Amino acid sequence: xxxxxTSALALAAATAAHxxxxxxxxxxxxxxxxxxxxxxxxxxxVDVTITDFDSNTxxxxxxxxGGHGFDIVVPTHSYVQIYVGKDLLMKPGIPEMENYDNIxxxxxxxxxDPNREYTVPWxxxxxxxxxxxxxxxxxxxTSAIWLDTPEELVGKVNVVPEMQDVMNLAVMYMGGEPCTDxxxxxxxxxxxxxxxxxxxxSMDYGMTEKMSNGDVMASVNWNGSTFRARLNNPDVxxxxxxxxxxxxxDNVAILKDAQNVENAKLFMNFIMDPENAALISEFARYxxxxxxxxxxxxxxxxxxxxxxxxxxxxxxxxxTSSCPKEVQxxxxxxxxxLQK
Amino acid sequence: xxxxxxxxxGPAPEPRRTGTDSGAPAQDRGRGETKGPDRxxxxxxxxxAAQARPFNVxxxxxFATVAILAFVLLYVPIVTMVIYSFNASDSVAxxxxxxxxxxxxxxxxxxxxxxxxxxxxxxTSAAVIASTLATxxxxxxxxxxxxxxxxxxYVMINQPxxxxxxxxxxxxxxxxxxxxxxxxxxGLAYLILxxxxxxxxxAYLPIRARLEGMDLTLERxxxxxxxxxxxTFRRITLPLMAPGIAAGAMLSFVISLDDVIITxxxxxxxxxxxxxxxxxxxxxxxxPEVNAISTALLVLTVLLLxxxxxxxxxxx
Amino acid sequence: xxxxxxxxNGWLLSIPALILLIFGAAGPLLIVVVxxxxxxxxxxxxxxxxxxxxxxxxxxxxxxxxxxVSTADAHLTIFWRSLKLSILTTLATFLIGFPMAWFIATQPxxxxxxxxxxxxxxxxxxxxxxxxxxxxxIRNQGLLNSFLIWLGVIDAPLQILYTDTAVLIGMAYVxxxxxxxxxxxxxxxxxxxxxxxxxxxYASRWRVLRRIVIPIVRPGIVAGSILVFVPSLGAYVTPRxxxxxxxxxxxxxxxxxxxxxxxxxxGAALSMLLLVIVLTALLAYVRATxxxxxxxx
Numbered sequence: 001x002x003x004x005x006t007s008a009l010a011l012a013a014a015t016a017a018h019x020x021x022x023x024x025x026x027x028x029x030x031x032x033x034x035x036x037x038x039x040x041x042x043x044x045x046v047d048v049t050i051t052d053f054d055s056n057t058x059x060x061x062x063x064x065x066g067g068h069g070f071d072i073v074v075p076t077h078s079y080v081q082i083y084v085g086k087d088l089l090m091k092p093g094i095p096e097m098e099n100y101d102n103i104x105x106x107x108x109x110x111x112x113d114p115n116r117e118y119t120v121p122w123x124x125x126x127x128x129x130x131x132x133x134x135x136x137x138x139x140x141x142t143s144a145i146w147l148d149t150p151e152e153l154v155g156k157v158n159v160v161p162e163m164q165d166v167m168n169l170a171v172m173y174m175g176g177e178p179c180t181d182x183x184x185x186x187x188x189x190x191x192x193x194x195x196x197x198x199x200x201x202s203m204d205y206g207m208t209e210k211m212s213n214g215d216v217m218a219s220v221n222w223n224g225s226t227f228r229a230r231l232n233n234p235d236v237x238x239x240x241x242x243x244x245x246x247x248x249x250d251n252v253a254i255l256k257d258a259q260n261v262e263n264a265k266l267f268m269n270f271i272m273d274p275e276n277a278a279l280i281s282e283f284a285r286y287x288x289x290x291x292x293x294x295x296x297x298x299x300x301x302x303x304x305x306x307x308x309x310x311x312x313x314x315x316x317x318x319x320t321s322s323c324p325k326e327v328q329x330x331x332x333x334x335x336x337x338l339q340k
Numbered sequence: 341x342x343x344x345x346x347x348x349x350g351p352a353p354e355p356r357r358t359g360t361d362s363g364a365p366a367q368d369r370g371r372g373e374t375k376g377p378d379r380x381x382x383x384x385x386x387x388x389a390a391q392a393r394p395f396n397v398x399x400x401x402x403f404a405t406v407a408i409l410a411f412v413l414l415y416v417p418i419v420t421m422v423i424y425s426f427n428a429s430d431s432v433a434x435x436x437x438x439x440x441x442x443x444x445x446x447x448x449x450x451x452x453x454x455x456x457x458x459x460x461x462x463x464t465s466a467a468v469i470a471s472t473l474a475t476x477x478x479x480x481x482x483x484x485x486x487x488x489x490x491x492x493x494y495v496m497i498n499q500p501x502x503x504x505x506x507x508x509x510x511x512x513x514x515x516x517x518x519x520x521x522x523x524x525x526x527g528l529a530y531l532i533l534x535x536x537x538x539x540x541x542x543a544y545l546p547i548r549a550r551l552e553g554m555d556l557t558l559e560r561x562x563x564x565x566x567x568x569x570x571x572t573f574r575r576i577t578l579p580l581m582a583p584g585i586a587a588g589a590m591l592s593f594v595i596s597l598d599d600v601i602i603t604x605x606x607x608x609x610x611x612x613x614x615x616x617x618x619x620x621x622x623x624x625x626x627x628p629e630v631n632a633i634s635t636a637l638l639v640l641t642v643l644l645l646x647x648x649x650x651x652x653x654x655x656x
Numbered sequence: 657x658x659x660x661x662x663x664x665n666g667w668l669l670s671i672p673a674l675i676l677l678i679f680g681a682a683g684p685l686l687i688v689v690v691x692x693x694x695x696x697x698x699x700x701x702x703x704x705x706x707x708x709x710x711x712x713x714x715x716x717x718x719x720x721x722x723x724x725v726s727t728a729d730a731h732l733t734i735f736w737r738s739l740k741l742s743i744l745t746t747l748a749t750f751l752i753g754f755p756m757a758w759f760i761a762t763q764p765x766x767x768x769x770x771x772x773x774x775x776x777x778x779x780x781x782x783x784x785x786x787x788x789x790x791x792x793x794i795r796n797q798g799l800l801n802s803f804l805i806w807l808g809v810i811d812a813p814l815q816i817l818y819t820d821t822a823v824l825i826g827m828a829y830v831x832x833x834x835x836x837x838x839x840x841x842x843x844x845x846x847x848x849x850x851x852x853x854x855x856x857x858y859a860s861r862w863r864v865l866r867r868i869v870i871p872i873v874r875p876g877i878v879a880g881s882i883l884v885f886v887p888s889l890g891a892y893v894t895p896r897x898x899x900x901x902x903x904x905x906x907x908x909x910x911x912x913x914x915x916x917x918x919x920x921x922x923g924a925a926l927s928m929l930l931l932v933i934v935l936t937a938l939l940a941y942v943r944a945t946x947x948x949x950x951x952x953x
Binding site: 399401403404408411412415417422474476484489492497498499504505507510511515516533536546547548576584588591600601615618622637649 | 676686
Binding site: 057058061079082162164201214325328332337339 | 696701721729797816896900901904912913916918
């Protein structure tokens, strides 16, 4: 142990000397365009390190524990208020930044971050259903695809194991509001889910592939992933459930204990530039909330039905927050019943 | 030498012969120091009496068939992986024609290369540390009179096996985060420490299995011949337990290479390993680039091993 | 040093490993013990209020709708599923691994290392990639089904993926070296003269195997079985990917509590219970063997 500590001190001294010109970004895996990072490194002479996380819960747990060394984190909107509540984020003065005005008006004042005090948009998307239209040609803008599975799709349906999203989709399908604590309704939701499960094939991730190769014919899925699947297999289509679907946004925030605050601010401003925001979208195939970035996007993205929400279905999209603890407990209990 | 192939029917030559054949001793080095006692110790004169038998005593019916079949099956998924590393499409599960583009992409991708090297560094360190400490502990806890606390040691050593990874991961996250904040050091040592710790039982159990029942006759004989304890250990005990240590070190190495969850929770900024890199991809889409990296690694391993075997062969 | 067989030396030799484990595993685990007696935090972590609620919830469930208390059947179901699959995995790896270890141990010495490496090389490839590769083999349009259809054994693809069979295949594959290597270490020091003696006394092969070989290589069997059985109880990745996630295993269930379920104390209590169960079994084993050792001496 002594050795560890001595080398610890030596290394701490060594790294401190190089601290200038660095930036540590903590982002979802396979989500950051290397071209974007390269461009930023060249423009600002900063050495950027990307570290991956696989879920909001892991990211939050690690950041809360401290000693991680990250400057920037990219939480989903439903987690931003949790970070703020735990006093983990700093206010970098975003409205004063040069590129602030590029944020689309509807993303400037958002529930999870009024007046953009803490965060700037990274990407946003929706959670709906992906359907292989060669197996089913009925209406796909409905959660009935996986909750009252049409005969053609029985045994070929997947549900991504995102508890919060799946529960909220089911609650909305049964006529409730996300994060409801109405127990009678939740009982119906549970019975519905348990009944529907017998028609499912799996509860798994990786739908870009399995929808592409026809292993799975329909799935609760994200729009960007469905988009990627459609590029491989034109039969794949994305549906926005009219009973309610989920809209989410991942946001870039600077941590309170960041070591490289100035570089982090530079990065925030950098990604609000339309040309750079387009680079973000080009990589992961989600929209970004920056005005004028469409111009720089690849042709197939501008009119993609997975990205452009049809007008008549816009109202069905819901931003869900993280549910309160009591509701969370109910959700987990139902989820356990479902998967036991 | 081919006459040693077990399933051979009919009268087989004495099984032990190869060990004393000319040329064979040097090749023995492939197994480290086992050569000394193997040849010198009458107690281990494996099957010397076999000469008289009508069949090879080391043969068990069907064993070779099962073993060969299992070896083949072991490589089926690996061959699949190699094939898909040459996939032209974006997918690890949808064949889109032959292409080497993923090798080009992996070659360009510093992130994944650094992650791979980091994985190997951690796994090598963990294997060395864990098998060294496990060897000492195994010597301490086997082949001696029972002593107070022996069971406690046994339980402590095997403890990392007993809880799912996520639990150790959360515990270490909190413990190490406190140290990281206190010392300001966020280097690779935490990952190596964590990996070494959970590798200890994987090294300890095979070594112990080797030691148990290995009698003390040879060591006593050495001591009778005025060998110092260290000489006895170096020349007798260590060579005898070498296969156990090798097995333990190999297991530790692959266990460390595979670890995802503990690494995910312990890593600091810029410390992604290949598994955590893949875990990050899991939810979205896994690209064949990792197949390309793994194939390259596989080829490198096989080349190194071949070179190693050729070299040791030449020395004889 | 190896000769002096006093308890003091036993401790001295074990101390470095114990220190490593105290800092790298067992010590921090005390945090988890403490957590199991606290309240879950709102979004992660814990609130520092003492409560036994988590332990209560391990054994009992309050119906979320009418508040009635009953035993936690869901937990039991999940536990039995994990137990069953772990036992099957251990058996499968033993039945395949024993012939493999035997085969390697009876190779000429200079080839044994090569065979050992041949076993471990597939495992240098990342677990997730291996699991995806297995998925590729057993999926409906995969290698195995195509092969069987080509042979004419079956007409339609077998649904193996997303079943317990798939998890079993995957786990047996993943844990195989954990069985083979300890077995090899034990068989390799086996004195084949003993078999000789057995045959001289007109014992059948089966009898030789059962009465001579197995008892002597037993430490290897035990080591291998512990290394396979215990970790597979808490397995996470393989059940998740090959089982399709419709039915949870213990590892997934505990992970759920620390992740999306946001109930760290319950996760902590569940894992401590698992620890106690495994520990009891292990201690029972240690006791049983130490009695036998005395008989053998």
